[in-house]
Amino acid sequence: MIQKTAMEKPATTTTTTRKCSQEAWLAFFTCLALFSVLLCFDYSALVGVADKRVNLVLNKKTKNSTPEPDFCSGKYVYVHDLPRRFNYDLLENCRLLTRGTDNSMCPYLKNQGLGPEIDGFEGVLSNKSWFSTNQFMLEVIFHNKMKHYRCLTKDSSLASAVFVPFYAGLDVSLRLWDPNISVRDSSARDLVGWLSRQPEWRRMWGRDHFLIAGRISWDFRRQTDNSSDWGSKLRFLPESMNMSMLSVEGSSWRNDYAIPYPTYFHPAEDRMVYEWQDRMRSMSRPYLFTFAGAPRPEIANSMRGKVIDQCQTSRSCRFIDCGSVENSCSNPVSVMKVFQSSVYCLQPPGDSYTRRSTFDSILAGCIPVFFHPGTAYSQYLWHFPKNYTKYSVYIPVRDVKNLRDGDIEKVLLGISKEEEKVMREEVVRLIPKIIYADPRSRLESLEDAFDLAVKGVIERVEEVRRVIREGKDPSVGFAEEDDYKYTFADWYKRLKN
Structure with missing residues (x-):
């Protein structure tokens, strides 16, 4: 019995030990599980508190700080994606485009419309920002610059203005001499038909739309359907009358605006402009005055003829005959060299009131001399000072016969x-405002002719919106004719006011 009991006791002990061991492990795992649950609970609580603190800080910052202003607010421009026939196809057919001569326009399309880069500065030009730019390339240059405009938008509802990239001047140059007026007006009619079907048109019926022309506005204002009359009828089409046109010379209608002719200088950086300005301030100018242009013998009592006569009889004047066989006016280096050597540059009207030469002379620091208010004062209102005496000389000539020998020099x-x-300092200050910077770059602190033109359009459209908000008819005065640009008496009256 004792033996049996002794032998059974260890077994009971072993079983008890094993049972305790199992219970201990069970308790351990139970505690571990409870600890994990508690830890997760505490961690989530801590994270929740942390998130609340972060949210409180963010909310506090949002409430105390004002949102950053939108730089482009009130400056957005929407660009219509026109069918290619209205722009790019014209460039592909550049051999058909001429300047009224047999010269091809194809070379001038290089460098996004700036033309070939000028080599051989001959100490006249400053750097590689100079190009053989054709004056009829304005619409191409402007379109390429618009592609890099800072405030473009694809949402037309945000736009302050709508740009129509129609190459009006290049298109009309194909057909200016076509006796069939239907052919001459075909692109214009197709364009306004396309625009009037777009949703953007119905917002203001086109009064927020604008287009560019590299020719004078008169080329688009044929008033009759006689085939012998000049130009197209684009600007007299009902839809077009609701748009604004920016061209190198505005007509007497209020929805036509003049912007500078392209010059040869297209800087890529601000410093290039500043360096050129400094150089023009310090130039030696041995000639008192100069005139670059061709005579107009077919025009009786031509103002140009009188100017040329007085220049040729003066020892203080330099005359560049653009009608000569050499045609030195086609060489930018030759033209700029003479303008840089002159104190004053004469700018009489020619085939039209305005001249590209005006802007070439300003670029050279040469003070322009005008004989008619329609040459500059009533034209480039967004780019020139209102007080014309600050940057130019005005010799009023109501009748060419009254311009006596020696009057200009006197x-x-x-x-x-x-x-x-x-005056020269003011002319030099105007240089950034009359140039079109390289479309492939962007000036940082200066506004060029493109910037001022876009700003002018937006202000014009905003004025129309104000009229609409006041419940008035926006068509009143929008496209009316105003002859003050070409009327001496009315010009003087408005200038005094």
Whole structure:
């Protein structure tokens, strides 16, 4: 019995030990599980508290800080995606485009419309920002610059203005001499038909739309359907009358605006402009005045003829005959060299009131001399100072017959050196405003002719919106004719006011 009991006791002990061991492990795992649950609970609680603290901080910052202003607010421009026939196809058929001569326009399409880069500066030009730019390339240059405009939008509802990239000047140059007026007007009619079907048109019936022309506005204002009359009828089509046109010379209608002719200078950086300005301030100018242009013998009592006569009889004047066989006016280096050597540059009207030469002379720091208010003062309102005496000389000539020999030189000699210095400084300051910077780059601190033109259009459209908000008819005065640009008496009256 004792033996049996002794032998059974260890077994009971072993069983008990094993049972305790199992219970201990069970308790351990139970505690571990409870600890994990508690840990997860505490962690989630901590994360929740942390998230609440972060949210409180963010909410506090949002409430205390004002949102950053939208730089482009009130500046957005929407660009219509026109069918290619209205722009790019014209460039592909550049051999058909001429300047009224047999010269091809194809070379001038290089460098996004700037033309071939000028080599051989001959100490006249400053750097590689100079190109053989054709004056009829404005619409191509403007379109390429618009592609890099800072405030473009694909949402037309945000747009302050709508740009129509129709190459109006290049298109009309194909057909200006076509006796069939239906053919001459075909692109214009197709364009306004396309625009009027777009949803953007119905917002203001086109009064927020604008287009560019590299020719004078008169080329698009044929008033009759006689085949012998000049130009197309684009600007007299009902839909077109609701749009604004920016061209190198505005007509007497209020929805036509003049912007500068392209010059040869297209800087890529601000410093290039500043360096050129400094150089023009310090130029030696041995000629008192100069004139670059061709005579107009077919025009009786031509103003140009009188100017050329007075220039050729003066020892203080340099005449560049653009009608000569050499045609030195086609060489930018030759033109700029003479303008840089002159104090004053004469700008009489020619085939039309305005001249590209005006902007070439300003670029050279040469003070322009005008004989008619329609050459500059009533034209480039967004780019030139209202006070014309700050940057130019005006010799009013109501009748060419009244311009006597020596009158021009006498007027210029009567200007003091101090007055001349002040005017030249203003001319040099105008340089950034009359150039079109390289479309492949962007000026940072300066506004060029493109920037000022877009700003002018947007202000014009905003004025129409104000009229609409006041419940008035926006068509009143929008496209009316105003002859003050070409009327001497009315010009003087408005200038005094």
